[in-house]
Amino acid sequence: MFQHLDPYAGDPILSLNEAFQKDPRADKVNLSIGIYFDEQGRIPVLDSVRQAEAQMLAEGGTKSYLPIEGSAAMRGAVQGLLFGPGHEALASGRVATLQTVGSSGGLKVGADFIQRWLPGSAVWVSDPTWDNHRAMFEGAGLQVHTYPYYDAGDASASPPRQGGGLRFDAMLATLRTLPARSVVLLHACCHNPTGVDLSPAQWQALVPVLRERDLLPYLDLAYQGYGDGIEADAHAVRLLADSGMTFFVANSFSKSMSVYGERAGALSVVCADAAEATLVLGQMKATVRRNYSSPGLHAAGIVSRVLTDATLRPQWEAEVAAMRERIAKMRRQLHDLLAARRPGDDFSYFLSQRGMFSYTGLSPAQVDRLRDEFGVYLVRSGRMCVAGLNSGNVERTAAAMSAVLGTA
Template sequence: MFDILEMAPPDAILGLTEAFKSDSNPDKVNLSVGVYKDAAGGTPILECVKASERQILESEESKTYVNPNSGTPQYTQAVRALLFGKDHDLVDGGRAITAHTPGGTGALRVAGDYLHLLHGGATLWLSNPTWANHAGVFKAAGMQTNTYPYFDATSNVITVEKMIDKIKTIPSGDVVLLHGCCHNPTGADLTLQQWTTVAETLKARQLVPLIDFAYQGFAVGIEEDAAGLRIVCELCPEVMICSSFSKNFGLYNERVGALTVVAESSATAAKVLSHIKRCIRTNYSNPPAHGSAIVSTVLGDCQLRQQWIQEVEQMRNRINTTRQQFADSLTNAGVNLSNQGNAFITEQNGMFSFSGLSKDQVGALRERYAVYVVGDGRINVAGLTEANIPFVSNAIAQVVGA
């Protein structure tokens, strides 16, 4: 059974980190995986997380299963308050249900399982480009996937007309995945006007939006970053949202996320939840509790919540300062990564910059300078520091022949 196996291809992103770890070059720089790094190159635990863990350690009385397996009301309500705003009807109005999942990937997979089980004919439409794992997750759930145009890499702009034209041709009942903010890998987000046009088109075509929301707080702010999805929820009767707290709480290895579904009525939402609970039961049965306890403790305590908002702001500010330093350093090294110069780097949102570097240039960066970038040219800006920016800029100058 096992003898005949070939090696599986390495994961487009995680495979690079494995290669990075075994690279002996002392100057190596990892700009591949989407993990926040501080100015010293570390990924520290947030202070609000440490404080909440102390409280949890004192007060928790059991490690029994999470009941129901879709998560505690404290956690699921806190998730909806973050998505919709704390006083919104959808927070506890019954039309929106939430299931606690292991990370954002778990939320995407449960959404895929649910869609495959109950709407087996539906195709999932992804932006071109998108996060390298999206297609794999939905295909593993048995779904068909396809793509809609999103971005023009030569001019670094969203091709919104082409996107809308394509959406107008998608058969009713299909599902369209949108990135809530900090589009991965391009860092280019829709304006609020564009969100409205996209939502109206989805509604008119009777398509279901599935919003992947992995970076709330990394673009402009916690509330501001939810503005696009709030427009979609106003206009479209049915919406699916996948939240991740890996980045904005720094809880990468705790695996904490959520799948929220907005239905037309609370009776329908209750039925949806019952099927989602079945999908969970037959997959991992029960979610990991610790990360969700941290999130609900922080969000349920005024002081810790305030501290969290500040800590997210610090991460966001560092990324934005680094974007500016990187763009300046490239310009000083004589590199122009687009025909409009390097200003686009400072205009993108979130951790990533879609650099426009070709596959060959990315390969040369890795082989000659041990600078690790994802094959599509996506750079994790948070992996840059004042210390490594000159080295990386010079390496890029060499591979692009500036």
């Protein structure tokens, strides 16, 4: 029956993580998968989350199904987190929010919805983007194209031109050519894989272009709190909500609450008015019902408690700040160590890029050498998860990088 199937090539990042687990070297360093590790190299369980779980256990309660759209408490808490409590879009009831199975679940439900209700709309993603974006939207039957984003520089120019920034003018120029109702996928903060974000002024300049062309922004907010802060990282969401445009935002708690396996996320659609939001929520529910029926109860309990409890909320905010500051410290340390070893090279990208990831510019061959000779694992695109560094492995990482730099 199934002998004709193509073997699954595996997800490149998850496969790399499996290879890392099997690597017998004691001093191996995992800088590939997008997970925050603490100073001891562990995936932390946040105290705020542990306490929320203890409260849930003590209170007992039911294990019944949640509604298709998820927990009302969580959906309300997510709206406050994204838009700021009391935002006009919330007060006027024009935001449809569903709890989803991680933000991946939200992205896919949104993709299925677009395929059903805006047939013919193509999706435009940044070049480069998280690999799964293309897979998900194409999997929903949509055409996926790219808009210019990251400036890779030009090593063959004379003298070689260093890149590293954002190709903002080229990005806007492409968006100005798109047909109305094209979907534009935007990373709200901490761009994956490059770590290069739009500045607040660039977001401000982007909104009129999106509006004039009647485009449909689709924000992916997977790293809230890892860039400049929980509130600051919601800047793009609030700017678009203030503009009155219709848009999607899929947000995740995997990283911000360190609850990866709980699959905690949400999808919100900001509509023109409450009547439209009701229609959208209804059809989103139909999409969920024929996919996974309803999301998880435990995820809802954690997220709604942490976000709304007067003690747990500030505790969580402090824990997010500590994770963000530890990453910033590691960026500085790696930068300083590399700058000392290779004074002629520019490593300032480690300081300017935001969030968990840095695009190092290392070639696939250099990444292979790092892994094979030194046990330092990066993604072959040259993406490094800076959140995998700690004071025990940063020097070894700098020495290994320094050894492969300057070689082909």
